[in-house]
Amino acid sequence: MNIADIRRLTPATENYAYFQTSGFSPKPGPVIDEVVRLTRYHSQGPALPQIYEKMMAVFEATRSKVAHSLNAHPDEIVLSENATVGINIVANGIDWQPGDNLILSTHEHPGNRIPWYNLVTRYGVNLRFLNVGDDDGQMLEELDGQIDARTRLVSLSHVSRRTGKRLPARGLAAVARTHNVPVLFDGAQSYGAIPVDVQEIGCDFYTFSGHKYIMAPQGTGGCYIRRDRIEWVKPSWIGSHSQKEFDQFGKLSLLDEAKRFEFGTRNLADQGGFGKALDLWAEIGWDNVFAAIARYTDRMKAALQTLPGLVLATPAPYEQSSGIVTFDLPGYTSSNVCASLFEHERILVSPLEQDTGLVRVSTHVFNTDEEIERLVAGVERILRSGY
Ligand SMILES: Cc1ncc(COP(=O)(O)O)c(C=O)c1O
Incomplete structure (x- = not known):
């Protein structure tokens, strides 16, 4: 059993880029x-x-x-x-x-x-x-x-x-x-x-x-x-x-x-x-799990930071952060952003306060680099041409 097995054992992760573990996670087959x-x-x-x-x-x-x-x-x-x-x-x-x-x-x-x-x-x-x-x-x-x-x-x-x-x-x-x-x-x-x-x-x-x-x-x-x-x-x-x-x-x-x-x-x-x-x-080893979440969160922050108009609300150093990455799209409404990402890119993220542009992306070891790219492309699309 290693980290890659978690995605394989959790088929639901194929349906959407599931960035909502902080709400509830999907469950592995075993x-x-x-x-x-x-x-x-x-x-x-x-x-x-x-x-x-x-x-x-x-x-x-x-x-x-x-x-x-x-x-x-x-x-x-x-x-x-x-x-x-x-x-x-x-x-x-x-x-x-x-x-x-x-x-x-x-x-x-x-x-x-x-x-x-x-x-x-x-x-x-x-x-x-x-x-x-x-x-x-x-x-x-x-x-x-x-x-x-x-x-x-x-x-x-x-x-x-x-x-x-x-x-x-x-x-x-x-x-x-x-x-x-x-x-x-x-x-x-x-x-x-x-x-x-x-x-x-x-x-x-x-x-x-x-x-x-x-x-x-x-x-x-x-x-x-x-x-x-x-x-x-x-x-x-x-x-x-x-x-x-x-x-x-x-x-x-x-x-x-x-x-x-x-x-x-x-x-x-x-x-x-x-x-x-x-x-x-x-069996996988907790240290491996924490290190994988840390690496992934760092990659997610770096990728999102390249988007002009997006403000990262999560502290940059990993020692101060966790599996959650939150960003703000000033001028946008988070519930509309989330609905649009779900509809167009099959991305599941969560709106924080409804009247802000704050969106929470929570990551786990089953998330992939392709999903980060899809998220960035989706946010870019919204910044370019709206929901
Ligand atoms: C920080 C925090 N505390 C408490 C809860 C509630 O958790 P539970 O449903 O396990 O009581 C949540 C759920 O999202 C949470 O994020």
Whole structure:
């Protein structure tokens, strides 16, 4: 198995130049096959002891693979449907008091805004917004100045969904630590695209999606909760499977592990598919994957930069970027640009804010140089003769 196999194993990539991995990735054949195989097996009788045990073993194996990929311990991993579940676990797990504040950034996805915005009306929490700029030093200084005695948490993207800017996660976590404030990173755009080592970053929480760069089934993801924060987060959504012990009269003790935040009946076949996707990347080698995404993103930026009238919104040095390249076509509307590229060049990219010319191109190892050429030709066409 090597990088070139991913395109071969993902036939959907032939239909369009698929530059929308940051939204959702297409899925490789072996991942789909594993989900189908496990669904058939599970459906024989989920309550049969041998089937139940086998499926739980598959689920726990995925937890271990996820933990390994993040340099965490399996006990620190919650598996769930998406990155936003993890954000909700933390947002609703703090004993907020009126006048407390928390820090987000100016580039957050609704998934890392709405659970926090809800706290404003519910508990009287104040929000502060860290500016995401190109100058990392300035971001660290600004964060340092924004934290005060009432700051309860910092919750930031590791990679900006708007520009692909890679935030200086380690530095930001260090600043928060000097104030004893916990940090959550939203890894929806980083996990699988750039190296993520939660211990090296030094964060308290790290949420992630499986359905983006990992190319795992839709509705897979989770959250890393550092061991010493598992008790600190007050359990808000729990249920059957969360407990170590309980009785019929109100006695309850929860599991020590982060999986105390999982409950009820889950789709274990999809989680098995998540594990299968991680097996593919492990076989190829994560370093090879990250290096290929880096090379490709650099080529994409260089090619787009040759177009007069196009403004690159993504930082140039790769250390500050990821798998996302965003460009602006001032005077154009991004939704029209995307529709035109789809119709004429069979290119799938995504509009950012509807009233701007900002277009997001997210790349993965299955994209080709021919697709970059097609994209550049398409944008040239629009600049020359309109949509
Ligand atoms: C930065 C960021 N955070 C969160 C999300 C939401 O991810 P999920 O659907 O896995 O909850 C997205 C999705 O695009 C995202 O880009």
